[in-house]
Amino acid sequence: MKLTTTQPTPSSQSGVAAAADGGLQGSGRDMRMNIVHIGAEELNYEIRQIAEVAGRIQKMTGREIYWENIGDPVQKGEQIPTWIKDIVSEAVYDNSTYGYSPTRGLPEAREFLAARSNAQGGVQITPDDIIFFNGLGDAINKVYYMLRREARVIGPSPAYPTHSSAEASHAGYPPITYSLDPHNGWMPDLDELRNKVKYNESIAGIMIINPDNPTGAVFPREVVTEMVEIARQYDLFIVADEIYANMVFNKQERYATIAQLAGDVPAIALKGISKELPWPGSRCGWMKVYNQGTHPTFQKYVKSILDAKMLEVCSTTLPQKVIPKILGHRDYPAYLAGRNAFYKKRSDRIAEIFADCPGVIVNPPDGAFYVSLVFTAELSSKMNLKIPDPKIREYINALTPDDIEPDRKFVYQLLASRNICVVPLSSFVTDLQGFRCTLLEQDDERFEMIYASIAEAIREFLAS
Numbered sequence: 001m002k003l004t005t006t007q008p009t010p011s012s013q014s015g016v017a018a019a020a021d022g023g024l025q026g027s028g029r030d031m032r033m034n035i036v037h038i039g040a041e042e043l044n045y046e047i048r049q050i051a052e053v054a055g056r057i058q059k060m061t062g063r064e065i066y067w068e069n070i071g072d073p074v075q076k077g078e079q080i081p082t083w084i085k086d087i088v089s090e091a092v093y094d095n096s097t098y099g100y101s102p103t104r105g106l107p108e109a110r111e112f113l114a115a116r117s118n119a120q121g122g123v124q125i126t127p128d129d130i131i132f133f134n135g136l137g138d139a140i141n142k143v144y145y146m147l148r149r150e151a152r153v154i155g156p157s158p159a160y161p162t163h164s165s166a167e168a169s170h171a172g173y174p175p176i177t178y179s180l181d182p183h184n185g186w187m188p189d190l191d192e193l194r195n196k197v198k199y200n201e202s203i204a205g206i207m208i209i210n211p212d213n214p215t216g217a218v219f220p221r222e223v224v225t226e227m228v229e230i231a232r233q234y235d236l237f238i239v240a241d242e243i244y245a246n247m248v249f250n251k252q253e254r255y256a257t258i259a260q261l262a263g264d265v266p267a268i269a270l271k272g273i274s275k276e277l278p279w280p281g282s283r284c285g286w287m288k289v290y291n292q293g294t295h296p297t298f299q300k301y302v303k304s305i306l307d308a309k310m311l312e313v314c315s316t317t318l319p320q321k322v323i324p325k326i327l328g329h330r331d332y333p334a335y336l337a338g339r340n341a342f343y344k345k346r347s348d349r350i351a352e353i354f355a356d357c358p359g360v361i362v363n364p365p366d367g368a369f370y371v372s373l374v375f376t377a378e379l380s381s382k383m384n385l386k387i388p389d390p391k392i393r394e395y396i397n398a399l400t401p402d403d404i405e406p407d408r409k410f411v412y413q414l415l416a417s418r419n420i421c422v423v424p425l426s427s428f429v430t431d432l433q434g435f436r437c438t439l440l441e442q443d444d445e446r447f448e449m450i451y452a453s454i455a456e457a458i459r460e461f462l463a464s
């Protein structure tokens with residue numbers, strides 16, 4: 001039967017409304033049916049939204065903004081070594097880098113990555129267990145998009161929102177989470193995880209980000225082993241985002257990849273070059289699949305991800321072409337070690353700067369390049385930072401109604417009063433109040449100034 005606006009589908013909310021007012025909504029016409037995806041409300045990426053407010057303030061004041069919000073080392077001034085640029089330049093002159101590549105990715109890149117993964121020990125893979133994507137964001141979306149609607153993946157809280165949003169959007173329900181505890185070095189609450197898995201039969205997978213964004217925590221092998229045990233007991237699969245796997249700068253000996261720990265449990269490890277090279281603009285990431293051969297349903301699911309990728313033809317070719325040459329280069333380990341030493345220096349200094357700052361907990365990061373500070377003091381809607389410029393004050397006041405999350409208010413006011421842009425922790429799927437910053441500032445003096453200024457703002461806010 002052909003549907004018209006006067007014959008609404010029973011499930012169409014806007015169609016029902018349209019029938020009630022004769023097909024018109026207010027002064028305009030609405031759609032035949034509700035075309036908005038059931039999970040649309042779950043899509044939220046505050047990390048970039050806050051940048052828009054910062055850009056507006058920059059325009060209004062003409063003052064420089066200190067961008068502590070975005071995890072792009074290139075944007076923060078990290079220089080790409082000449083030997084990497086030489087390899088990329090050479091690839092630019094190779095005609096084949098302008099063509100499509102196989103859907104899974106170039107065989108030589110997958111062979112190289114499979115051999116590296118296998119050399120670490122643990123579950124062994126073949127090049128066909130690797131699929132390339134247009135950045136890890138693309139892989140993350142496919143992981144959740146291709147899951148059956150009822151199948152849920154429990155993830156950490158706080159969490160990098162691309163995972164939680166994509167998962168929640170696929171399900172049409174808010175994310176299901178296990179807590180990372182700031183009072184326990186951001187370690188996962190394994191009892192909570194076990195209980196939620198036990199009592200919620202829709203949970204089909206466990207997601208872990210290790211090293212973690214936004215906390216900078218590195219979960220040691222015994223913690224991940226327990227998570228694997230839970231997965232094994234309840235026949236779940238694991239999604240391990242390991243984009244920061246080679247960026248552990250404290251207690252490296254405690255870290256292990258999911259390949260080393262998964263045993264016979266089906267798992268997907270997600271990797272990429274956005275942070276490690278760093279080359280986020282390459283839009284290049286990949287998925288490594290473990291134990292699909294022994295788990296037919298998991299294998300079918302992975303095949304559906306590959307089939308979805310096939311509809312897009314392939315992922316970016318040039319980065320795949322240069323990955324073996326760059327990651328396999330003799331200078332690569334020293335280059336990475338140098339960057340990690342820099343982040344360690346920043347992490348150590350953050351521990352010192354906030355050691356005696358009242359009202360916040362700081363767990364200095366062990367990996368990745370983020371730190372999340374959590375307010376322990378009770379926050380109230382009466383707390384404020386002074387914003388001297390009346391125009392900026394008015395603009396920020398309009399963005400911060402009384403019922404706004406207090407950490408969001410702190411973040412907006414920090415931006416308005418000190419031009420420092422950080423991200424509220426409440427936008428990382430958590431009830432915790434706080435904010436995330438990065439360790440990426442290249443200039444020592446600016447770094448000191450920014451973090452001293454943040455510490456001062458915390459004191460002012462809590463005392464107000």
Ligand SMILES: Cc1ncc(COP(=O)(O)O)c(C=O)c1O
Nearest residue numbers: 135136137160213243272274285
């Ligand atoms: C944990 C994590 N996974 C994935 C990504 C996205 O990476 P890509 O640039 O490859 O899409 C990020 C980016 O910040 C991240 O922090």
